[in-house]
Amino acid sequence: MDLAKQIEPTAEMTGRRRAAGLLSRASMDELNAAFAKLTDKPDVKPVRGPETGLVMVRGRIGGGGAPFNLGEATVTRATVLLASGTAGHAHVLGTDKEKVRLAAIFDALWQEAATQDFVEAALLTPIEARIAAEDKQKAEETAATRVDFFTMVRGDD
Amino acid sequence: MYVAVKGGEAAINNAHRLLADRRRGDRSLPAVTIEQIVEQLGLAVDRVMAEASLYDRSLAALAVRQSRGDMIEAIFLLRAYRTTLPRFGTSVPVDTNKMKVERRVSATYKDLPGGQLLGPTFDYTHRLLDPSLLTDTPVEEPARRDETGEHVMRVSDILAHEGLIEADGEFPEDHEAGDLTREPMEFPMGRDLRLQALARGDEGFLLALGYSTQRGYGRNHPFVGEVRIGEVEVELEVAELGFSVSLGRIRVTECQMVNQFKGSSKAPPQFTRGYGLVFGQSERKAMSMSLVDRALRAEELGEDITAPAQDEEFVISHSDNVQATGFVEHLKLPHYVDFQAELALVRKMRSDIEKARKGDRSEMPEAAE
Structure with a gap:
């Protein structure tokens, strides 16, 4: 596993980043529904947390300059270990501990060859679709408030 | 006692x-x-x-x-x-250029990439109380229109292409952003620390100071290059993974103020800038912040410091409303002993004066009070 990571870090990284990003956006209902669908419930050992803390959110001066500290945000994190030895991590904005614990379990299950497809189909793909739909709706609502300037033409045909 | x-x-x-x-x-x-x-x-x-x-x-x-x-x-x-929570780390700086924009207006360009997006604004409402809100009247769904997919380009980037505006604020490579919550305040302070203080500063205080610059107390000739509101991704470098992951999104408001130009014998004239970035939807605060940020750059830009909004120590020391309310409101707490001491002092002074007066009348009548 570790060796595989070293041999192909980018593919592993991109996949893991995507999974972690989507899991951070999962709702409690989505996580619960996916967990209920799991045929073999995993044997999970908590390693760290779930615990709530802060992350200092940074911005950049002028939008793209040197970083500055904008303010903090609540973050809850959890690390769990499957019986196979695979560790799952989750870091999510907010204070919902149970949600983050489940997200960490699915992060671990996503790394296992046997369950990756399940996590993908039961959780990641639907979340991705939901986010895309929500973003599209918002973008369209915003687009409807776009100003269409027109010029009054005079004395000219 | x-x-x-x-x-x-x-x-x-x-x-x-x-x-x-x-x-x-x-x-x-x-x-x-x-x-x-x-x-x-x-x-x-x-x-x-x-x-x-x-x-x-x-x-x-x-x-x-x-x-x-x-x-x-x-x-x-x-x-x-x-204060009860541990800090897990510091995020990768949020990228407002990749914001999921819900509102963006520019007062400097009419037609600009991404357009003028009004979003859910109070602007252009008539400020008449709405009796329909007295009851739970059903509300229409928002209108929709196909999005163009056009990138909502930063106004500062448009001006930057022609070299007409100063760059985003930079610090030397090895500069670590200061943190007010970790180190005591010291003046003069870097622009990074000032922005942190302004981002958490009282909206009313910053609004008044921003307004004062418009009225001539440290005028800086502002234009709203753009105000944008929307969600940005928060990413954290996770040690266990060795790369950054998204924690979710937060909504922020950003204001790019374009201010009076400046040139010298060495550099051709260029617009200067003020910057505002605030959690949530608050363009009044973001705009006030950018006016005050610009005013506080007076020394850096070689301007005379003549007005309150340009006085870094005055502005930053009084912008935090939790500190301010703590000190103002503590006055109502028991000061019985302090006051007793003052009372005794005033009584003693009065009786001394009284005694001196009586003595003066009988002896030397010139040295009263």
């Missing part, structure tokens, strides 16, 4: 019980829920998050409810809560 330091316990307990009762109000009405506050009083929630310097919509709504709508009290509650 401490005489009455005990004895308030029962009164305090009953006062807090009374507070809980008044907070709940008429029991025949349903209690407001946290979700209702988040959904329907969202801008109050945003202000509490911004000035508490803690992004958490639910906790900010709880603070609003607990404080009976007293914003500074709510900000205080959230600040206090923040």
Whole structure:
């Protein structure tokens, strides 16, 4: 596993980043529904947390300059270990501990060859679709408030 | 002489019980829920998050409810809560260029990539009280229009292409962003620390200072290059993974103020800038912040410091409303002993003067008071 990571870090990284990003956006209902669908419930050992803390959110001066500290945000994190030895991590904005614990379990299950497809189909793909739909709706609502300037033409045909 | 330091316990307990009762109000009405506050009083929630310097919509709504709508009290509650939590780390700087834009307007360009997107604004409303909100009248769904997919380009980038505007603020490569919550304030302070202070500063105070620059107290000739509101991704470098992951999104408001140009014998004239970035939806605060940021750059830009808004120590030392309210409101707490001492002093001075007067009348009548 570790060796595989070293041999192909980018593919592993991109996949893991995507999974972690989507899991951070999962709702409690989505996580619960996916967990209920799991045929073999995993044997999970908590390693760290779930615990709530802060992350200092940074911005950049002028939008793209040197970083500055904008303010903090609540973050809850959890690390769990499957019986196979695979560790799952989750870091999510907010204070919902149970949600983050489940997200960490699915992060671990996503790394296992046997369950990756399940996590993908039961959780990641639907979340991705939901986010895309929500973003599209918002973008369209915003687009409807776009100003269409027109010029009054005079004395000219 | 401490005489009455005990004895308030029962009164305090009953006062807090009374507070809980008044907070709940008429029991025949349903209690407001946290979700209702988040959904329907969202801008109050945003202000509490911004000035508490803690992004958490639910906790900010709880603070609003607990404080009976007293914003500074709510900000205080959230600040206090923040101190109970450990810090896990520092995010990768948020990229406002990749914002999921919900509103973006520019006062400098009419037609610009991405367009003028009004979003959910109070602008152009007639500010007439709306009787339909007295009851729960059904509300229309928003209108929709196909999005163009056009990137909402930063106005500062448009000007930067021609070299007409100064760059985003830079520090040397090895500069680590200062943190007010970790180190005591020292003046003069870097622009990074000032922006942190302004981002959590009191909206009213910054609004008044920004306004004062417009009225001539440190004028800096501002144009709103753009104001944008929307969600940005928060990413954290996770040690266990060795790369950054997204924690979710937060909504922020950004203001790029384009200010009076400046040139020298070496450099051709260029517009200068002020910057504002605030948690939540608050363009009044972001605009005020950018005006004050620009005013506070007076020394850096070789301008005379003549007005309050340009005085870094004055502005930053008084912008935090939790500190300010703490010091102002402490005046109502018992000062019995201090006051007794002052009272005794005034009495003694008066009796000394009285004695001197009597003595003067009988002896030398010239040295009164």
